Amino acid sequence: MLAILLATIVLHLTDLIILFISTCANAWRTDGVRNYHLWYDCTQKNGEADCSGTSDADWLQAVQALMVLATIFCLISFIFFLCQLFTLVKGGRFFFTAVFQVLASLFVMSGAIIYTVMSPEMKNENDAYGYAFVLAWLAFPLTLISGFIYIVLRKKE
Amino acid sequence: MLSVLALTSVVLLSLASQITAIVVYTSWEKHALVGSDVRLSCSFFSWHWTSPDVTFSWQYRPDGAKEGISIFHYGGGVAYVDNKGPFRDRLEFVGNPSRRDGSILIKELDFSDNGTFTCDAKNPPDIVGHSSSVRLLVFEKVPVQAGVVTGAIIGVVLGLLILIVAIYYLMRFLVARRVFSLSMSKHGKKGKGKEGTQQKQALAVADPVKLKAAASEKKKQESRREKK
Numbered sequence: 001m002l003a004i005l006l007a008t009i010v011l012h013l014t015d016l017i018i019l020f021i022s023t024c025a026n027a028w029r030t031d032g033v034r035n036y037h038l039w040y041d042c043t044q045k046n047g048e049a050d051c052s053g054t055s056d057a058d059w060l061q062a063v064q065a066l067m068v069l070a071t072i073f074c075l076i077s078f079i080f081f082l083c084q085l086f087t088l089v090k091g092g093r094f095f096f097t098a099v100f101q102v103l104a105s106l107f108v109m110s111g112a113i114i115y116t117v118m119s120p121e122m123k124n125e126n127d128a129y130g131y132a133f134v135l136a137w138l139a140f141p142l143t144l145i146s147g148f149i150y151i152v153l154r155k156k157e
Numbered sequence: 158m159l160s161v162l163a164l165t166s167v168v169l170l171s172l173a174s175q176i177t178a179i180v181v182y183t184s185w186e187k188h189a190l191v192g193s194d195v196r197l198s199c200s201f202f203s204w205h206w207t208s209p210d211v212t213f214s215w216q217y218r219p220d221g222a223k224e225g226i227s228i229f230h231y232g233g234g235v236a237y238v239d240n241k242g243p244f245r246d247r248l249e250f251v252g253n254p255s256r257r258d259g260s261i262l263i264k265e266l267d268f269s270d271n272g273t274f275t276c277d278a279k280n281p282p283d284i285v286g287h288s289s290s291v292r293l294l295v296f297e298k299v300p301v302q303a304g305v306v307t308g309a310i311i312g313v314v315l316g317l318l319i320l321i322v323a324i325y326y327l328m329r330f331l332v333a334r335r336v337f338s339l340s341m342s343k344h345g346k347k348g349k350g351k352e353g354t355q356q357k358q359a360l361a362v363a364d365p366v367k368l369k370a371a372a373s374e375k376k377k378q379e380s381r382r383e384k385k
Contacts, residue, residue, distance in 0.1 A: 056303045065310035072315070 066111030179286035213259030
């Protein structure tokens with residue numbers, strides 16, 4: 001049972017780290033020289049980064065909000081998990097942890113979908129999706145799996 | 158002794174020349190709608206009195222251009238506005254030089270007015286200092302400020318979360334209180350129907366948890382006996 005517990009914790013921490021990187025790194029779209037979204041629009045010139053704020057589009061602000069909320073909820077669920085690990089009745093389920101983790105997964109899904117659907121408007125020709133975008137899509141199934149594990153997991157000794 | 162005096166005098170003189178630098182203030186960015194008027198404010202700070210020879214000059218550099226052109230100059234008590242460039246007949250001096258205000262008003266904005274406006278003020282003998290720039294952004298319709306939607310969504314969701322948690326704990330507290338008050342009033346008064354069913358529901362909710370706990374403990378005891 002210790003192995004399952006450790007694996008669950010490792011998965012949850014991985015989710016948390018992936019969400020943090022995806023939210024904070026400014027690399028949802030890159031051009032090779034220029035990386036932009038989610039927060040800044042930075043161009044690399046002679047080793048210096050020339051940054052300006054990203055556009056004020058409504059959908060982009062919604063994606064920002066959803067990613068931040070997903071990260072917050074994943075963090076809250078991890079704290080809840082640690083609390084419930086010590087305070088839960090034996091045989092009880094990690095209900096609150098599961099709820100917050102599933103909510104985090106839904107937020108990441110919404111954010112990634114909104115970005116995927118709306119960002120071709122702002123696309124230039126040589127643009128490619130950056131690593132933060134890939135991480136966001138990766139975070140969605142991982143958090144969902146983690147949430148389902150918590151629904152099924154029961155506390156033993 | 159002499160060297161100390163010389164050192165302090167040098168330091169004081171250098172400080173004095175720092176103190177007497179002029180500091181020019183403008184806004185950082187200005188947002189305006191097409192067709193509207195915008196007032197670009199410019200002011201300065203100087204340790205000297207405002208001299209009658211104070212000068213203000215505004216330069217305009219369009220977005221993407223390397224060089225700027227001069228569009229306004231105030232000197233010797235006379236204001237000279239742009240009469241040949243992109244702002245002819247659209248520029249007006251609305252400042253008060255004796256109050257250190259060198260603001261200009263640009264009327265009937267167009268998208269081609271996007272760019273950086275630099276204000277340079279000189280207050281003789283205080284002429285050394287940096288100029289200051291304000292960026293003009295012309296919009297068709299004023300967009301939602303960056304971060305307003307983000308903050309609103311985050312605030313609403315977290316607020317709902319806190320509200321739901323508060324309501325949950327409030328309901329638990331109320332149910333516990335009603336159970337308590339019902340057990341007190343059992344002796345004399347008739348209990349209301351609703352409270353009775355709520356009490357039954359509270360007991361019913363409590364029972365499965367206890368049953369599960371008891372069942373799991375029994376299973377554990379059996380498994381331990383089997384292992385032994």
